[in-house]
Amino acid sequence: MAVRLSRSFQPLTIVQKRAFASTTIALAGRQGGRFRRPEKKYDVDHMEQFQFDDQTTMGHDLFENIRTVRQYLRKTEYELPKLKSFAKPFVPPSSDQILKLKSHTYLGEGHPVERKVVLSVKVTDLKLSDSERHKFLLLAGPRYHVDTDELILSSEKFPHRKQNKKYVRDTLNALLKESKNANDTFADIPLDLPQPKKKLQFPKEWARPQQQQQTQQE
Numbered sequence: 001m002a003v004r005l006s007r008s009f010q011p012l013t014i015v016q017k018r019a020f021a022s023t024t025i026a027l028a029g030r031q032g033g034r035f036r037r038p039e040k041k042y043d044v045d046h047m048e049q050f051q052f053d054d055q056t057t058m059g060h061d062l063f064e065n066i067r068t069v070r071q072y073l074r075k076t077e078y079e080l081p082k083l084k085s086f087a088k089p090f091v092p093p094s095s096d097q098i099l100k101l102k103s104h105t106y107l108g109e110g111h112p113v114e115r116k117v118v119l120s121v122k123v124t125d126l127k128l129s130d131s132e133r134h135k136f137l138l139l140a141g142p143r144y145h146v147d148t149d150e151l152i153l154s155s156e157k158f159p160h161r162k163q164n165k166k167y168v169r170d171t172l173n174a175l176l177k178e179s180k181n182a183n184d185t186f187a188d189i190p191l192d193l194p195q196p197k198k199k200l201q202f203p204k205e206w207a208r209p210q211q212q213q214q215t216q217q218e
Contacts, residue, residue, distance in 0.1 A: 098125040099169075103161055116156035119168040122149050128179065135186045136179035137193070146196045 055063070102118045104111070123144065128136055137144050144151050153171055155164040 098122065099172075101165060101168075103165075112156075115159060115161050115164055116154060117161060117164040117168055118152065118154040119172065120150050120152045121172070123151055124149055126176065131185045131187065132179045134191055136175060137191055138186050138189060139175055139178060144193075146193055 098121055100120045102120070103116065104113050106114060123133065123136070126136075140151055143153060151172075153168045155167045155171075158164050158167060
């Protein structure tokens with residue numbers, strides 16, 4: 001039995017799918033405006049024609065410098081005289097004030113060094129006994145400087161200056177408290193301190209006689 005096909009019947013065609021790489025599509029999209037070479041901003045061909053209705057670039061820079069100078073002149077004239085009311089006479093430190101605290105401040109900008117605090121004190125001013133001094137120097141270690149007889153403590157582990165200041169003072173108090181503890185004086189541990197540096201002095205026999213110096217000046 002033969003089957004008759006109608007005219008509207010179309011044979012099935014097999015379409016082969018072609019795999020395209022995603023990189024080619026991405027590159028095709030990028031070639032549009034993103035990676036297009038921009039026009040030169042200050043090219044003469046793309047600049048508007050100057051109509052002589054404004055200052056030049058050098059003129060604007062000059063005016064900006066004048067504004068800056070006038071700003072500081074106004075501060076000098078009207079604001080600096082007000083600081084006289086905050087002036088205090090200098091009072092030298094007394095004999096009881098033996099601690100020295102040093103820090104840095106950068107005006108107009110922040111800096112990580114501003115939080116650092118350095119404490120220095122002479123060990124002789126602490127008025128320790130021989131056994132207490134021996135234990136104190138053992139605990140201090142390399143923080144004790146033989147040349148100046150000073151204990152130097154520094155801290156920048158905290159974000160604020162006041163915190164570091166309190167930390168170095170607490171550390172000094174802890175060292176003093178432990179050095180005065182008589183339960184263990186560390187007397188069996190030797191104290192090996194480096195020799196202080198000797199200051200070089202100009203030999204007196206090398207000095208020229210005064211008469212010879214006067215003749216050379218004449």
